[in-house]
Amino acid sequence: MLLKTFCIHFTGDFAAIFLIVGISLAVSNVFEHFAQSMVKKEVVLKNGTEVFEAWENPPAPVYMQFYFFNLTNPQEMLDGERPAVVEIGPYTYREYRPMEEVIFQDNGTKVTAVNTKTYIFQPNMSWGPESDLIRTVNIPAITVMENFKNHTVLANLISAYMKSKAEGLFVTRTVGELLWGYEDGLLKAIKLFIHDLDDVFGLFYKSNASNDGEYVFFTGQQNYKDFARVDTWNGSSSLNWWTSDECNMINGTNGASFHPVITKDEMLYMFSSDLCRSLYALYEEDVTVKGIPGYRFIPPSTVFANLTVNPANAGFCVPTGNCLGSGLLNVSPCKNGAPIIMSSPHFYQADEKYVKDVFGMNPEKEQHETTIDINPLTGFILQAAKRLQVNVYVEKISTFSQTGNVRTVVFPVVYLNESVVIDDTSATKLKVIVVEHNVLVNIPFMLIGAGIILGIIFMFLICQKKPPESTAADEEPLLTS
Ligand SMILES: *[C@@H]1O[C@H](CO)[C@@H](O)[C@H](O)[C@H]1NC(C)=O
Ligand SMILES: *[C@@H]1O[C@H](CO)[C@@H](O)[C@H](O)[C@H]1NC(C)=O
Ligand SMILES: *[C@@H]1O[C@H](CO)[C@@H](O)[C@H](O)[C@H]1NC(C)=O
Ligand SMILES: *[C@@H]1O[C@H](CO)[C@@H](O)[C@H](O)[C@H]1NC(C)=O
Ligand SMILES: *[C@@H]1O[C@H](CO)[C@@H](O)[C@H](O)[C@H]1NC(C)=O
Ligand SMILES: *[C@@H]1O[C@H](CO)[C@@H](O)[C@H](O)[C@H]1NC(C)=O
Ligand SMILES: *[C@@H]1O[C@H](CO)[C@@H](O)[C@H](O)[C@H]1NC(C)=O
Numbered sequence: 001m002l003l004k005t006f007c008i009h010f011t012g013d014f015a016a017i018f019l020i021v022g023i024s025l026a027v028s029n030v031f032e033h034f035a036q037s038m039v040k041k042e043v044v045l046k047n048g049t050e051v052f053e054a055w056e057n058p059p060a061p062v063y064m065q066f067y068f069f070n071l072t073n074p075q076e077m078l079d080g081e082r083p084a085v086v087e088i089g090p091y092t093y094r095e096y097r098p099m100e101e102v103i104f105q106d107n108g109t110k111v112t113a114v115n116t117k118t119y120i121f122q123p124n125m126s127w128g129p130e131s132d133l134i135r136t137v138n139i140p141a142i143t144v145m146e147n148f149k150n151h152t153v154l155a156n157l158i159s160a161y162m163k164s165k166a167e168g169l170f171v172t173r174t175v176g177e178l179l180w181g182y183e184d185g186l187l188k189a190i191k192l193f194i195h196d197l198d199d200v201f202g203l204f205y206k207s208n209a210s211n212d213g214e215y216v217f218f219t220g221q222q223n224y225k226d227f228a229r230v231d232t233w234n235g236s237s238s239l240n241w242w243t244s245d246e247c248n249m250i251n252g253t254n255g256a257s258f259h260p261v262i263t264k265d266e267m268l269y270m271f272s273s274d275l276c277r278s279l280y281a282l283y284e285e286d287v288t289v290k291g292i293p294g295y296r297f298i299p300p301s302t303v304f305a306n307l308t309v310n311p312a313n314a315g316f317c318v319p320t321g322n323c324l325g326s327g328l329l330n331v332s333p334c335k336n337g338a339p340i341i342m343s344s345p346h347f348y349q350a351d352e353k354y355v356k357d358v359f360g361m362n363p364e365k366e367q368h369e370t371t372i373d374i375n376p377l378t379g380f381i382l383q384a385a386k387r388l389q390v391n392v393y394v395e396k397i398s399t400f401s402q403t404g405n406v407r408t409v410v411f412p413v414v415y416l417n418e419s420v421v422i423d424d425t426s427a428t429k430l431k432v433i434v435v436e437h438n439v440l441v442n443i444p445f446m447l448i449g450a451g452i453i454l455g456i457i458f459m460f461l462i463c464q465k466k467p468p469e470s471t472a473a474d475e476e477p478l479l480t481s
Contacts (some may be wrong), residue, residue: 008461015454033438036261039433043227043260045111045219047104050429056099056113060423064119065090066179069360069412074170078404083411084359088134091175092125095418097135100211109221110231119204125126130176136413137392138171140184140201140233143338145400149206155399161189168402169213169394178414181205187275192364203390203414221258227259227379260379268297268372287373289382292434294373301326301349326351328391328410339393344368345415346389357409368415377437381431382422389415 025031045052067089077083099113121130141162148155164167167186181202188199205274213233220227262268264283281297288294328351329342347354348363355361395408422430 004461008458011454011461012458015451015458018447018451018454020446020451022449022451025444026448031443032441034436036377039134039437040224040262043224043378044221045217045228046221054104054426058420059426062095062097062420062422063122063125064093064095064416065417065419066093066414067091067126067176067416068175068178068414069136071137071170073137074135078169080405080407082357082359082407083409085412086360088132089127090125091127091130091132091179092122092415093119094122095119101214104219105216109219110216111219112214112216114214116208116209116211117207119207128175130179131174133172133174134178135170135172136178137394137411138169139203139338139340139392139413140187141167141169141171141402142392142394143336144186144190145397145403146339147337149397149399152399158186158190159400159402162186162400162402169404169406178202179204180208201218224258224261229259260377262295262374262376262379264295264376268374281370281372284371287371287382290422290424290431292375292382292422292427292430294375294382297372297374298362299370327354330393340462341393341410342412343389343391344370345387345417347410347412354410358412361412364430375430375434377434378430380422380426382427383420385414385417385419387417403415 034259042049043051045055067087068091069085070088071077071083073081073084073086096118097115100116102111102113104111123129145155148158152196165185173182179202181200181204183199184201187197187201191197191199215233216231218226218229218231220229266283267282268281281299284296284298286293287296327343327347330340331342332339343350344363344365345368346361347358348365348368350363355363368387370387371383371385372381374380390413391410392413393408394404394406394411397403398404
């Protein structure tokens with residue numbers, strides 16, 4: 001009898017203790033903070049750690065895929081009709097981007113490195129060989145015509161030269177030439193007068209097997225939020241990168257800076273050399289990649305917005321003085337004056353006008369938006385796809401008969417999808433971390449659960465302990481009635 005009473009008290013006390021401890025731990029978030037601080041301490045660039053190895057030599061394959069727009073009606077376009085294009089692709093390259101010349105500095109708080117990118121063609125993942133022919137607008141010629149259109153004498157000379165060489169508004173070149181460069185006859189002729197001109201043109205000319213200078217990164221040792229964040233690039237402070245309207249600062253990397261324990265209302269900055277500026281991304285939804293939870297971030301539509309919506313686009317008005325509509329970004333200042341305009345593929349999220357101006361555009365959210373999925377606990381990228389389209393501003397230039405009666409149009413040349421998905425080995429490791437974290441942060445709830453179960457047992461025992469007479473007395477009125 002004594003033992004039984006002792007057991008009941010014991011159960012009751014433990015139920016109470018488990019409940020109080022469990023609830024106070026749950027409310028104070030101790031385990032959450034503890035688990036997060038473990039990750040924060042772990043995610044630092046330090047020689048010998050897995051995080052460092054993954055940063056130095058990213059294990060997940062990065063693919064760069066190009067989709068060209070083949071022009072089908074050049075004569076009609078010259079006569080003033082809307083251009084009609086057919087999308088052809090992908091032409092896929094595996095992108096290798098190791099960190100090289102890595103040197104730790106300042107007691108391990110910073111690290112310097114160069115980021116060399118190499119592109120290797122993947123025939124098995126491509127529509128055809130790099131020798132496929134694409135008909136598109138003649139970008140070097142358009143650049144020359146735009147730059148000389150107001151010098152009547154020079155314009156006439158150049159126009160006559162172009163006529164003699166049968167150079168016009170369009171070219172048919174191979175995929176390899178358009179991407180990695182070809183010697184252009186017109187540029188070569190002009191080079192005779194302007195000696196420092198480069199007579200090779202290619203959308204990604206000089207991008208292969210080259211680096212864009214020295215970066216200094218924070219290792220995250222002092223502050224986890226600085227993990228792998230760029231401190232300086234070629235000696236200039238990254239602080240100016242996104243405040244500067246011009247591209248003078250940012251020809252930089254495609255890297256993004258993430259750190260462990262991110263929140264939904266975090267803004268993520270990505271640096272994009274193709275855009276000559278940085279982009280930022282906002283939380284959109286929860287996703288799961290290879291069984292690992294992630295937050296999806298996407299650039300807000302205002303990144304490309306027109307002047308009314310986003311005054312930061314003020315620096316991006318086409319040479320004629322007209323500012324561009326929503327969804328376009330003029331990057332000619334950082335493309336040697338070539339009238340290049342960036343947008344999302346198929347003018348996704350751009351003014352309806354640009355979609356309608358070109359026959360063959362078909363914008364779709366899933367296919368054409370830029371996304372980054374990040375594991376919030378560790379800040380690791382689970383999956384990402386950067387999607388951008390390269391367009392050329394085409395207009396009738398009266399001093400050049402080569403432009404015929406062409407209507408003013410933002411002509412799509414190619415779009416790219418630079419994508420990565422976490423590799424299986426890293427995914428397995430990351431899953432272990434996530435599961436351990438979940439177990440740890442659920443300890444208070446397990447205690448609460450145990451407390452509740454013990455409480456129920458306690459109640460049960462108390463009821464059983466009640467003397468049988470009292471039960472009978474309770475039931476008496478029922479029996480008499
Ligand atoms: C990292 O450590 C290895 C072996 O101790 C050494 O060979 C290597 O140079 C170190 N790397 C850096 C960037 O310090
Ligand atoms: C590195 O650490 C040592 C000893 O802690 C200190 O004397 C030195 O000033 C530090 N150097 C830098 C650049 O922080
Ligand atoms: C890039 O450079 C590497 C090594 O120099 C070479 O193997 C590869 O074919 C090049 N890729 C292209 C697209 O030219
Ligand atoms: C693109 O169009 C040109 C001209 O019609 C044609 O010769 C070429 O084969 C097309 N390219 C592809 C890859 O289909
Ligand atoms: C800018 O975009 C907004 C919304 O898309 C539109 O209402 C406005 O007319 C545009 N302004 C100009 C100058 O194009
Ligand atoms: C960026 O690139 C453009 C054109 O390639 C060049 O004119 C400019 O000087 C570069 N800026 C820097 C800071 O290197
Ligand atoms: C890249 O994006 C394109 C559409 O923009 C899509 O068709 C393609 O499958 C994507 N590539 C990868 C590897 O996800």
